[in-house]
Amino acid sequence: MSKARVSPLRSGFVHLVLAGYTVIALFPVLLTILNSFKDRNAIFRTPLAPPTASTFSLVGYETVLKQGDFVGYFQNSLIVTVVSIFFVLLFGAMAAFALSEYRFRGNTMMGLYLAIGIMIPIRLGTVAILQGMVAAGLVNTLTALILVYTAQGLPLAIFILSEFMRTVSDDLKNAGRIDGLSEYAIFFRLVLPLVRPAMATVAVFTMIPIWNDLWFPLILAPGEATKTVTLGSQVFIGQFVTNWNAVLSALSLAIFPVLVLYVIFSRQLIRGITAGAVK
Amino acid sequence: MGSLNLKSIRKAFGTHEVLKGIDLEVKDGEFVIFVGPSGCGKSTLLRVIAGLEDATSGSVQIDGKEVITTPPAKRGIAMVFQSYALYPHLTVKDNMGLGLKQMGAPRAEVDAKVGKASSMLSLDPYLARRPAELSGGQRQRVAIGRAIVREPKLFLFDEPLSNLDAALRVNTRLEIARLHRSLKATMIYVTHDQVEAMTLADKIVVLNAGQIEQVGSPMELYSKPANVFVAGFIGSPQMNFIEAGRLGDGQAKTIGIRPEHITLSREGGDWKGKVIHVEHLGADTILYLETEVTGLLTVRLFGEHRYDVDDVVYATPDRALMHRFGADDRVQR
Numbered sequence: 039m040s041k042a043r044v045s046p047l048r049s050g051f052v053h054l055v056l057a058g059y060t061v062i063a064l065f066p067v068l069l070t071i072l073n074s075f076k077d078r079n080a081i082f083r084t085p086l087a088p089p090t091a092s093t094f095s096l097v098g099y100e101t102v103l104k105q106g107d108f109v110g111y112f113q114n115s116l117i118v119t120v121v122s123i124f125f126v127l128l129f130g131a132m133a134a135f136a137l138s139e140y141r142f143r144g145n146t147m148m149g150l151y152l153a154i155g156i157m158i159p160i161r162l163g164t165v166a167i168l169q170g171m172v173a174a175g176l177v178n179t180l181t182a183l184i185l186v187y188t189a190q191g192l193p194l195a196i197f198i199l200s201e202f203m204r205t206v207s208d209d210l211k212n213a214g215r216i217d218g219l220s221e222y223a224i225f226f227r228l229v230l231p232l233v234r235p236a237m238a239t240v241a242v243f244t245m246i247p248i249w250n251d252l253w254f255p256l257i258l259a260p261g262e263a264t265k266t267v268t269l270g271s272q273v274f275i276g277q278f279v280t281n282w283n284a285v286l287s288a289l290s291l292a293i294f295p296v297l298v299l300y301v302i303f304s305r306q307l308i309r310g311i312t313a314g315a316v317k
Numbered sequence: 318m319g320s321l322n323l324k325s326i327r328k329a330f331g332t333h334e335v336l337k338g339i340d341l342e343v344k345d346g347e348f349v350i351f352v353g354p355s356g357c358g359k360s361t362l363l364r365v366i367a368g369l370e371d372a373t374s375g376s377v378q379i380d381g382k383e384v385i386t387t388p389p390a391k392r393g394i395a396m397v398f399q400s401y402a403l404y405p406h407l408t409v410k411d412n413m414g415l416g417l418k419q420m421g422a423p424r425a426e427v428d429a430k431v432g433k434a435s436s437m438l439s440l441d442p443y444l445a446r447r448p449a450e451l452s453g454g455q456r457q458r459v460a461i462g463r464a465i466v467r468e469p470k471l472f473l474f475d476e477p478l479s480n481l482d483a484a485l486r487v488n489t490r491l492e493i494a495r496l497h498r499s500l501k502a503t504m505i506y507v508t509h510d511q512v513e514a515m516t517l518a519d520k521i522v523v524l525n526a527g528q529i530e531q532v533g534s535p536m537e538l539y540s541k542p543a544n545v546f547v548a549g550f551i552g553s554p555q556m557n558f559i560e561a562g563r564l565g566d567g568q569a570k571t572i573g574i575r576p577e578h579i580t581l582s583r584e585g586g587d588w589k590g591k592v593i594h595v596e597h598l599g600a601d602t603i604l605y606l607e608t609e610v611t612g613l614l615t616v617r618l619f620g621e622h623r624y625d626v627d628d629v630v631y632a633t634p635d636r637a638l639m640h641r642f643g644a645d646d647r648v649q650r
Contacts, residue, residue, distance in 0.1 A: 209402035209475075212369050217463075218390030218419035231406050 067293065074098050074286035081282055098283030101274075102291065105284070107262070111270035116295060118180055118266060119248050122187035126244050127237055129188070130195030131203075135225050137196070138203040139211070149200065155193030160186065161253060171258055178261035186254050191244040198243075202236035203229060238303040245303075249296045267292045319380065319393075319470035319503035320345045321366065326375035328361055335361050337527040339375070343505065343520075348497050350506045352514040353524035353550070359507045360475055362524070366505065367396050367473055380470060390419070392471075395464035399476040401456045403448040403463075409435075410444040413463045427466075434465040437499075438492070454485045461493070465500070474506040478513060490516060511551055515539075523547050545646040548573050554603060556640070559611045566641065569649055573640035576603065576617035579632050581624075586631030590614065592624050606632060 072088055073081045080093035089095075102108055137149050160167075167186060168177075176182040206229050214224045230237070255269040271288035274281040321343040328336040335358045343349050351359040364370040366377060368389035377385050384392045395416075403412050413434060414427045422430075435441050438458045448456055457477060464472055477493070478486045494517055497504055508514055514521050515535045523530040523538065523546070531543040535551075542548035548556050554576050561569040580586070581604070590608030602622045606614045616632055624630065641649045 207400055207402060209398040209400045210404070212364075212367075212389075213396070213398060213402035213404075213463075215369065216367065216389045216394065216396050217416035217467075219415075228404060 098287030126191035134199035322378040350518040395469035586633035
């Protein structure tokens with residue numbers, strides 16, 4: 039049977055809404071990038087105009103690359119983000135597997151307890167976290183950030199992944215058990231490949247808040263050696279004078295790594311390899 | 318090399334008891350089929366034998382050795398699942414060889430055994446493919462191949478044919494029968510399809526509500542059902558059950574007569590009735606009658622017969638083939 043026909047008016051309206059949303063979502067990004075290529079006067083006189091021959095300027099990028107160790111900041115951000123995602127996915131998937139696969143006393147309570155973290159923002163515990171980090175001697179280290187971000191990302195990861203793991207066929211896991219696979223082998227070799235799309239979703243959801251976070255780098259690791267990109271860009275924002283060229287350039291640069299990571303994960307989202315495993 | 322002994326197996330999920338004391342002996346080389354309505358515990362029993370579920374109490378012995386605490390991989394069993402349960406990211410060859418590889422068998426031995434199994438099941442052209450690139454029948458053959466490669470003492474089949482279409486089901490059934498003859502291995506097979514049970518089994522175990530109703534060869538179950546449940550479950554169309562009082566039998570509670578053990582005539586016979594529906598199957602004609610004595614009665618005639626709805630007919634049962642069941646629903650002999 040063919041699908042019911044959609045009237046052109048209706049589909050036109052849908053496209054109009056979607057296009058409108060796209061414009062609204064992309065506008066600030068576009069504006070940031072456009073203005074990062076203009077000189078200071080042009081940014082304020084014609085903020086919406088694209089750079090012309092007379093207003094084109096790379097002064098923002100020059101400032102960013104000269105002042106401070108921007109490559110270092112990028113590196114810090116990347117290390118923190120990638121390592122945190124790795125731990126969130128690893129521990130999240132393990133906890134989700136345990137919750138969905140094994141029947142034990144307190145299973146449901148444990149699931150709820152782990153899910154509470156979705157509702158309570160981790161920033162409420164900032165003071166305690168800082169005290170803990172001071173006591174552990176982890177202030178001004180990337181380890182501190184990685185630990186906090188792993189904790190922050192786990193609740194959502196466990197919640198999403200355990201739902202997905204429930205859909206992996208029991209027969210498949212049992213076939214593995216009969217073939218002599220250990221529980222770890224079943225987890226790593228059978229279940230993880232099958233929930234890869236869900237892992238990609240979790241990775242994207244985890245990555246963006248970590249990359250964009252200013253709060254914890256500012257509090258836990260404000261030292262020059264451990265500054266992240268978001269924190270590094272703040273040096274150009276002053277109480278009285280703000281170097282807008284530099285701020286806009288730094289932000290434009292900060293978009294790209296996260297874009298690359300997103301592309302990598304979204305490829306995984308599309309790939310489905312479950313087809314044919316079980317009918 | 319593959320006997321199985323179950324002693325008072327019980328299994329409860331919470332307070333709900335699924336298996337209520339199963340005792341069963343399976344001899345080496347036998348093809349045993351567990352059959353019963355859905356929810357009767359037959360799959361659970363198979364999982365207990367495989368070690369995928371722990372029995373609440375009771376003992377499972379394979380080859381005279383207690384295996385209740387042995388993990389599934391070390392019990393010397395192989396299992397074929399209804400949903401095939403092939404590893405989606407491995408090729409057919411790796412799917413079949415994984416168990417041996419896991420046991421630490423040398424590569425040459427794994428290759429040889431996989432090769433033997435795949436030629437047995439004519440899977441050679443597909444060895445490099447992934448399960449997604451195979452048809453349903455081929456996937457089920459791979460699943461069977463994976464079981465053969467392990468050379469188990471005990472083959473366990475969990476409704477292996479229920480996901481296949483009718484034509485393929487017959488072919489695969491033949492294949493399993495052939496396999497049993499050539500491997501001479503002990504096989505335990507779960508199904509709810511009595512045709513599979515009747516055609517494949519050396520011995521059928523009829524389960525109902527977590528208990529064994531009867532164990533016997535297909536013909537024993539057909540001709541000497543121990544109780545009303547088995548009588549009604551084996552045979553299609555179902556046996557006719559008639560209240561004994563209507564036939565003037567004071568001792569029994571129910572009288573059973575199979576549809577194929579009744580003859581029809583237009584002239585005269587024991588029970589006068591009216592045809593209410595006719596099914597023409599070519600080889601058989603199945604008639605549903607409403608008779609004065611027995612109420613609704615199913616009659617199966619061999620070959621093609623012309624009867625129309627509302628025809629008046631006389632049905633005569635073969636008295637020697639009637640089954641008499643007492644008040645406890647057990648057969649009276």
